Amino acid sequence: MQKLNWGILSTAKIAVEKVIPGLLKSDDLAVRAIASRNLEKAGKVAEELNIPVAYDSYEALLSDPEIDVIYNPLPNHLHVEWTAKAIEAGKHVLCEKPLLLTVQDAEHLIKLRNKYNVKVGEAFMVKSHPQWQRAKAIIDSGLLGGIRLYQGTFSYFNADPQNIRNIANYGGGAMWDIGCYPVMTSRYLFGESPTRVIASLQIDEQFGTDVLSTVQMEFSSGIKAQFAVSTQAAAYQRVHVLGTEKELEIMIPFNAPTDQPTVLRVNSADILRKNEVEELLPPSDQYQLQAEDFCRAILENTSEPVTLEDARDHCRIIEAIFESNKKGTWINIQVP
Ligand SMILES: NC(=O)c1ccc[n+]([C@@H]2O[C@H](COP(=O)([O-])OP(=O)(O)OC[C@H]3O[C@@H](n4cnc5c(N)ncnc54)[C@H](OP(=O)(O)O)[C@@H]3O)[C@@H](O)[C@H]2O)c1
CATH class of the missing domain: 3.40.50.720 (NAD(P)-binding Rossmann-like Domain)
Known part of the structure; x- marks a missing residue:
């Protein structure tokens, strides 16, 4: 090659x-x-x-x-x-x-x-990580039953005024920095874009950026997604997808370590999780895989893993999230 x-x-x-x-x-x-x-x-x-x-x-x-x-x-x-x-x-x-x-x-x-x-x-390096590809395969296989809900959390604590995430004019804030991940991954998993959103963003007085944000999104298939992101909370990340029969949990969805297996859990309708099945995927480097996927798109003249048209959709959804916060209402999203 x-x-x-x-x-x-x-x-x-x-x-x-x-x-x-x-x-x-x-x-x-x-x-x-x-x-x-x-x-x-x-x-x-x-x-x-x-x-x-x-x-x-x-x-x-x-x-x-x-x-x-x-x-x-x-x-x-x-x-x-x-x-x-x-x-x-x-x-x-x-x-x-x-x-x-x-x-x-x-x-x-x-x-x-x-x-x-x-x-x-x-x-979006996560799209190249085998754990997300496996999560999508599990959903598409029907193992979870009909898909009902995506639930995601992504947070860390960073109150450094010099950091680009805390500078409003630089496109700082939790939504642009990490809210984009639940937006992108829910769209990837379900193969559709949300048609309306409602959001509540807490804006930091000093930085003028959002630091604690909650969002609900609805898809035309009936799937709902809800997520919370914060730049001023303990570091944590998790994604759950609930079907009518089983629940899928991605343990470290966005910053999967390169030196240990990644963990997916599928839990049957059992509140004590006695029937939980844990899947371990071998360690991998999502940044290496992302670059190799991008090179392949160039050399084989195929579509980029995440295209400009995808980026436009991600941006359209995040713009609607900001508009919803401003107006305090649901915002419909026109998908092209
Ligand atoms: N995919 C991921 O896992 C991931 C993780 C973290 C961040 N990101 C993204 O990567 C980008 C960079 O994030 P980062 O945390 O690595 O940022 P960073 O350390 O602050 O680096 C940004 C770099 O941009 C250059 N730069 C040019 N004009 C600048 C300006 N006016 N102010 C500050 N820096 C300027 C500087 O490089 P020079 O001084 O060398 O010119 C600086 O080192 C962001 O878009 C962020 O969303 C992605």
């Missing part, structure tokens, strides 16, 4: 700690270069992670003719601008979630993607 050369746009924490280590495990690609606004920072990461080239500007990275794919982990408010610049430089782009902060930006990027004939994906 042809090896694609990746370039990393900034020394973001997620890039340095998770995504580049995942890329480096793969035989299917090469990490060729990293750029930072500060050459010293880029050079330090390049040396530590054995990346051949360090650039002192994002523009220099985009001008490198050896680079095939740009990974964009900039703060949320810079995703569209730098994804557009990378496309115009003829690069494929895997951009961190949330790719969009407004639905309006979707059409511009879709046009650019089509014009330059490149692949552009939203980096």
